[in-house]
Amino acid sequence: MHGPNLPTRARISADVAIIGAGSAGLVAASGAAQLGLKVVLFEKGEMGGDCLNYGCVPSKALIAAGRAAQSARNAHRFGVHASALSIDWREVAAHVRGVIQSIAPVDSQERFESMGVTVIREAARFTGSRTLVSETAEVRARKFVIATGARAFIPPIPGLGDVDYLTNETIFGLNDRPQRLLILGGGAIGVELGQAFRRLGAEVIIVEAKEILASADADARAVLRERLELEGVMLRENVTVARVERTEDGGALVVIEGASGQETIASTHLLVATGRRPVVDGLDLDKASVGYDARGVRTDIRLRTSNPRVWAIGDVAGREQFTHAAGFHGGLFVRNALFRLSRAGADSTPIPRVVYAEPELAEVGLNEADARAHYGARVRTLRWSLEENDRATAEREQEGFAKIVVAPGGRVIGGAIVGEGAGDLIAIIQFAIANGLKIGALAARFLPAYPTRSEVVKRAAGQYFAPTLFSRKTRAAVAVLSRLP
Numbered sequence: 001m002h003g004p005n006l007p008t009r010a011r012i013s014a015d016v017a018i019i020g021a022g023s024a025g026l027v028a029a030s031g032a033a034q035l036g037l038k039v040v041l042f043e044k045g046e047m048g049g050d051c052l053n054y055g056c057v058p059s060k061a062l063i064a065a066g067r068a069a070q071s072a073r074n075a076h077r078f079g080v081h082a083s084a085l086s087i088d089w090r091e092v093a094a095h096v097r098g099v100i101q102s103i104a105p106v107d108s109q110e111r112f113e114s115m116g117v118t119v120i121r122e123a124a125r126f127t128g129s130r131t132l133v134s135e136t137a138e139v140r141a142r143k144f145v146i147a148t149g150a151r152a153f154i155p156p157i158p159g160l161g162d163v164d165y166l167t168n169e170t171i172f173g174l175n176d177r178p179q180r181l182l183i184l185g186g187g188a189i190g191v192e193l194g195q196a197f198r199r200l201g202a203e204v205i206i207v208e209a210k211e212i213l214a215s216a217d218a219d220a221r222a223v224l225r226e227r228l229e230l231e232g233v234m235l236r237e238n239v240t241v242a243r244v245e246r247t248e249d250g251g252a253l254v255v256i257e258g259a260s261g262q263e264t265i266a267s268t269h270l271l272v273a274t275g276r277r278p279v280v281d282g283l284d285l286d287k288a289s290v291g292y293d294a295r296g297v298r299t300d301i302r303l304r305t306s307n308p309r310v311w312a313i314g315d316v317a318g319r320e321q322f323t324h325a326a327g328f329h330g331g332l333f334v335r336n337a338l339f340r341l342s343r344a345g346a347d348s349t350p351i352p353r354v355v356y357a358e359p360e361l362a363e364v365g366l367n368e369a370d371a372r373a374h375y376g377a378r379v380r381t382l383r384w385s386l387e388e389n390d391r392a393t394a395e396r397e398q399e400g401f402a403k404i405v406v407a408p409g410g411r412v413i414g415g416a417i418v419g420e421g422a423g424d425l426i427a428i429i430q431f432a433i434a435n436g437l438k439i440g441a442l443a444a445r446f447l448p449a450y451p452t453r454s455e456v457v458k459r460a461a462g463q464y465f466a467p468t469l470f471s472r473k474t475r476a477a478v479a480v481l482s483r484l485p
Contacts, residue, residue: 050169126290301345
């Protein structure tokens with residue numbers, strides 16, 4: 001409503017109106033604008049969204065700093081003896097900020113305005129099936145995109161609201177290194193940041209209701225758990241948090257309960273990393289006849305909502321919450337909604353899942369347990385250890401393995417890799433699954449250079465044929481053939 005002293009909203013007509021300038025929204029805006037369409041982009045926070053400002057980018061910068069510290073500690077393995085290790089937290093924080101600043105221009109308002117996108121740095125909400133409003137604008141568009149992302153979920157733990165807890169949105173702004181960091185949640189965020197802070201000199205305790213990385217391949221998870229404990233990360237798994245209490249010095253006491261009884265853990269800093277929830281509040285989705293629930297905006301397989309003019313992409317769509325998935329969704333919107341030349345759906349390609357700890361843990365497609373539940377004993381799992389990889393041996397990073405899951409008939413349906421560079425190597429298996437390749441393509445036609453870690457994928461694939469290739473019958477046949485002129 002506008003009173004007599006309030007300015008009238010500017011009325012704008014557009015081809016596409018997008019709410020959210022994170023990874024998904026920016027891909028959609030860029031694609032639509034480069035096709036010559038009139039695009040309006042709303043963003044109430046920072047351009048680049050969660051990934052650039054509070055997620056992927058700062059976390060990987062912090063992980064890189066931790067990795068550098070750990071490399072210095074381990075340099076003696078190569079006959080290199082560094083002087084006493086010194087970590088300056090303010091320089092680490094400056095490094096993290098610098099990485100964000102170097103990437104920010106790619107996602108900046110200026111860049112998108114140079115493409116012809118109208119960027120409005122305000123919150124937007126629906127007033128009808130074809131209209132959005134913000135504080136200063138009213139936009140009527142032919143198509144709408146909801147790309148509002150997700151935020152940290154804060155569990156209803158007694159006393160948690162009384163302490164100054166951290167989330168991924170605040171932890172990268174710390175002026176001083178935590179002395180003792182307690183992390184609620186042993187998922188990817190908790191594990192990645194826990195290891196990084198430990199390597200940078202903090203004491204770290206991870207508290208998890210199940211097991212850390214509970215949905216990951218059990219064998220791969222065990223490799224990473226062993227490394228975390230070796231580096232001094234303290235794990236409390238299969239426990240519940242009974243309550244949290246604020247200490248006089250501003251820290252937190254966390255009371256946990258498990259099979260061994262109750263334990264009280266003191267911390268100077270508390271990080272809540274118990275999952276993320278889609279951001280749908282304040283959008284007035286009901287006024288646009290857009291259905292949603294606790295998982296996010298409900299869509300069909302092509303990311304169209306119950307309102308045929310509205311699409312939901314990225315984390316808010318209730319699917320995989322990864323930046324690469326969000327970018328894929330943005331591309332799907334451009335292909336399906338604007339070109340109308342494609343019928344591709346959000347499930348048209350497998351989405352890789354990577355934990356950027358050290359060693360990295362990467363998966364794609366079905367894991368071994370799920371595959372066996374679906375196909376039974378006919379599933380084959382093929383495995384090759386990095387201990388038998390020459391590059392890993394040369395670099396003293398032999399922890400881990402590659403595992404490929406194969407359906408009856410030889411089709412590749414999943415894979416897990418744990419080890420140095422696993423996040424890059426998993427792309428090989430992702431490509432095989434996406435293109436419906438059989439295991440023979442990886443065993444025979446895939447030719448990695450030597451010495452590289454990618455050889456571990458080929459060697460694992462070769463295990464599919466080993467029982468037949470080196471059987472008694474095959475040896476007998478080769479003996480006969482070898483006597484022929």
